Amino acid sequence: MKHLISPMDLTPEELSELLSLAQDIMKDPERYRHVCDGKKLATCFYEPSTRTRLSFEAAMLNLGGSVLGFQSADSSSAAKGESVSDTIQIISYYADICAMRHPKEGAPFVASKHARIPVINAGDGGHNHPTQTLTDLLTILELKGRLDNMTIGLCGDLKFGRTVHSLINAMVRYPGIRFVLISPEELRIPAYLKEEVLDEMGIPYKEVRSLDEVMPELDILYMTRVQRERFFNEEDYIRLKNSFILTPEKMKLAKEDMFVLHPLPRVNEISVEVDNDPRAAYFRQAGFGVYARMALIILMLGLKDRIPQA
């Protein structure tokens, strides 16, 4: 694996290797303490994303490596007009691996074409965010013990939510997956995803307008934020938003072993009273993200043989 630009860059084999490595790290993190000794991760963040950056940095530090980098465009050379391809060629001399976040779609791809070190896309505009998808998959695998044969509810902004699109693309590779798509009319998933992915592959799905009616059938509920500015008018937003807010009352309708995921940050789409429910897994999910990134860094740096025997 040279670079990770799109979640679909990973073959099913590479993905399963990565997920089992992440699970192994979770079992015995101490054993991985020095796998990346002497290696440096550059976090090149052309827009701020504190959680993603800290998750990458924690991952590298946990492995014994060190980190350097910049955050936000004006603190970097981009403000002086340097191109992404020039920047990455220089970073290639400073670090062993780079995680790049950029507001423009395709910037990490451009970087990967000029880099002499592996480039990880840490989010490019509304386009791809592959390490979020890895985090989501690891979370589902860890909580449910499998990635196949389940009903996944996706709720909120399914039109613009890239994490949702990537998760759909990743999950359709496993047998027995069914989707329940819960969103307001205005924010339904794009037609191309329905036609080119779900219909094309014969994946069962249904589209509904409220959470209540479908809660009992879900194995996973993936919540996303519904942003006010996506609505044509304030009335629609106020009228609709409650249908997509997860409350303890709605949780009562769900299975005992249903888990709630959210890419975070949350605003008000999950009421804070849900946090104490053992099925609320979104904070644990953020923790799993560090392990997914640790496994990714090890594999991309080709350092598997540095892992001590158990």
Place this chain on the structure above:
Amino acid sequence: MLNIGGLHQGVVIDHIKPGQGMQIYEYLELGKLDCCVAIIKNASSNKMGRKDIIKIEGPIQVNLDTLAVLDPDITLNIIENDVIVEKRTVRLPEEVTNILRCKNPRCITSIEQELPHRFRLTNKEKRIYRCVYCEQKYKETNI
């Protein structure tokens, strides 16, 4: 109708949508060629009613198949020594560089001007090209 014969060596770009001949002319930068170029507008066509035709005398360097991206109905007649040696439709290229422009304001090409605009053919039947950077579908309206 005007006679399109008389080419000793060259190419006839036929079945251009009526009115688009000039755009094809500009796109191929035929104005920069020294050789003889003719544009025939609104010629009558059995197939299309009306069509435009471009006739170019002499060898031409451009890959004419890129025209398929702009107008898939175009046909090419290659002429050598006064005879049509090849008559074919244009074939959609797998990838095109600097022919289509990405119009996605969130695409990296919107801020880095020196990047080539590259599109890849992702669906042959539906003739869908996607930007290699942002993967946005090219929406065809005009050239």
